[in-house]
Amino acid sequence: MIELILGGARSGKSRLAESRLKNSANEHKKNIIYVATATAQDNEMAERIVQHQHRRPREWLLVEEPVHLADVLAEHNQTNNIILIECLTLWLSNLLCHEDSQAERLLWATERQKFIQQLQNSQADIILVSNETGLGVVPMGELSRRFVDEAGWLHQELAQISDAVTLVVAGLEQVLKSSSPVAHGN
Secondary structure, three states: OEEEEEEOOOOOHHHHHHHHHHHHHHHHOOEEEEEEOOOOOOHHHHHHHHHHHHHOOOOOEEEEOOOOHHHHHHHOOOOOEEEEEEOHHHHHHHHHOOOOHHHHHHHHHHHHHHHHHHHHOOOOEEEEEEEOOOOOOOOOOHHHHHHHHHHHHHHHHHHHHOOEEEEEEOOEEEEEEOOOOHHHOO
16 A cells, blocks of 8 residues: 655645555554655754654654665565655655766666655555645746656656555645545555
8 A cells, every 4th residue: 555645835744644654554563664755854854853853653664765765665664564755755856856967867767766666665554645736836946846746747656656645735635546445544
């Protein structure tokens, strides 16, 4: 089972994903792996990371991986695991802002392909969290436009292979696609 949870900044998508994780893990007796892609580039981001850390139960296995998500999925590819990846747009930023612009294009293409392949072969349940960026103004800068384009294309591809897709706005969830009771704790 794969569920994609999309929403804007501070929409409640992380809380919803964590709630799904708790419910599913408790009901189905699964191990919880929380994959964090954020890096503390500045004080504000460091504070956000601390807020997320305080919200999570200590018994969850935390894996901090800003780039190589496919490797994490491969390592934890077991039916008794449920994996939360928080957040795909931070992962995309990490890859697009790589120091070498020529290498970053290849790195993004390679990591994205490996990630999609691992998702399709996963035996673990997976919850993906990402910011929906396509609802706003078209950015003026080249990197910003590329980020929005890549995020949009990634979300479209993930929505196709996901069993469930949920959009969160103002803390309220709107189910866009559903075919698995596991995702909703039923």
